Amino acid sequence: MNLEDVKVVKELLSTPQHIVIVPHKNPDGDAIGSTLALYHYLKGLGLEAVVISQNDYPKFLKWMPGSETIVNFEWDMTSARTLIEKATLIFTLDFNHLSRVDKMQPFLEEASATFIMIDHHQEPSDYAKVTYSDTNIGSTCEMVYNLIEAMGDLNKISNDIANCLYTGIMTDTGSFKFPSTTSKTHRVVADLIDKGAKNTEIHNRVYDTNTPDRLHLLGCALKNMVILEEYRTAYITLSQEELDTHNFKKGDTEGFVNYGLTLKGICFAVIFIENKEEKIIKISLRSEGNFSVNQYARKHFQGGGHVNAAGGKSNLSLRETTDYFESTLVKYKDDLILSCGQKGSL
Numbered sequence: 001m002n003l004e005d006v007k008v009v010k011e012l013l014s015t016p017q018h019i020v021i022v023p024h025k026n027p028d029g030d031a032i033g034s035t036l037a038l039y040h041y042l043k044g045l046g047l048e049a050v051v052i053s054q055n056d057y058p059k060f061l062k063w064m065p066g067s068e069t070i071v072n073f074e075w076d077m078t079s080a081r082t083l084i085e086k087a088t089l090i091f092t093l094d095f096n097h098l099s100r101v102d103k104m105q106p107f108l109e110e111a112s113a114t115f116i117m118i119d120h121h122q123e124p125s126d127y128a129k130v131t132y133s134d135t136n137i138g139s140t141c142e143m144v145y146n147l148i149e150a151m152g153d154l155n156k157i158s159n160d161i162a163n164c165l166y167t168g169i170m171t172d173t174g175s176f177k178f179p180s181t182t183s184k185t186h187r188v189v190a191d192l193i194d195k196g197a198k199n200t201e202i203h204n205r206v207y208d209t210n211t212p213d214r215l216h217l218l219g220c221a222l223k224n225m226v227i228l229e230e231y232r233t234a235y236i237t238l239s240q241e242e243l244d245t246h247n248f249k250k251g252d253t254e255g256f257v258n259y260g261l262t263l264k265g266i267c268f269a270v271i272f273i274e275n276k277e278e279k280i281i282k283i284s285l286r287s288e289g290n291f292s293v294n295q296y297a298r299k300h301f302q303g304g305g306h307v308n309a310a311g312g313k314s315n316l317s318l319r320e321t322t323d324y325f326e327s328t329l330v331k332y333k334d335d336l337i338l339s340c341g342q343k344g345s346l
């Protein structure tokens, strides 16, 4: 974080403020972890703050300290709108474009508050007075740690802050596995453990939450996996009917896409999930190496994200979507083989 920005944030936080902190829609561990950590930090400074989430978030994050204070925009629109109108300072965390908060977007656009963005996605838009954007950092939680460090406040990291930040760093780095995991990341989590983060407990609470339905759905997804060795690619489909058979609940398919990458010689993995209600196919894309699924998703599937993790959608049928997907691969063949270089062959 540059010194000029730190100075601006310090100045803003040295006067009383009505602060609203916003994660992106469908918040994940990093979004909830970073917003709640910042919430606890600001409260600790004696400031008034509240987290407003566009919609609900997974049960496996509800143990997080402060989670009971989160205002759900969908459920409590009147108080959420009042809080946004009254806000003097709005932090937007783990996203960089206001369209990522969906129905909250017009209210944020109308707000008179000063905006501060902390985020690690590509191509930030220009709505904030302070834009702390760094695509090299694996999680927004690590960036919130950097902010607290730059403020000279590492000694103010409480148990609660440590547990929130640890959760987001763990989930966004794939448990410290992705290339965005640096020695600094490990130094940060080491410090967080020293400051009270319960690493084993967090891991259990976030990951060991399977239901029989979810495991059976995973079995179905893995059975459906198509492996295109020539293109170093594996993809999974799940139809609405298959989801219904396994009593699909939101979040059940989280992480399924990554199984493709556990195959030797595969460095591009995709999952296509039919959503009859929204009449779209939801798509998650992952890669290893320098094949950019962000660019690929932008070009072919109305989406985007990071180099190695992105999302998108298709308005075609499931079958038409995968046919189109397969037809695009030819021109990426060389890139995929190159990207896969170090992984060996199947």
Ligand SMILES: [Mn+2]
Pocket: 030, 031, 094, 120, 138, 139, 140, 172
């Ligand atoms: Mn993130």
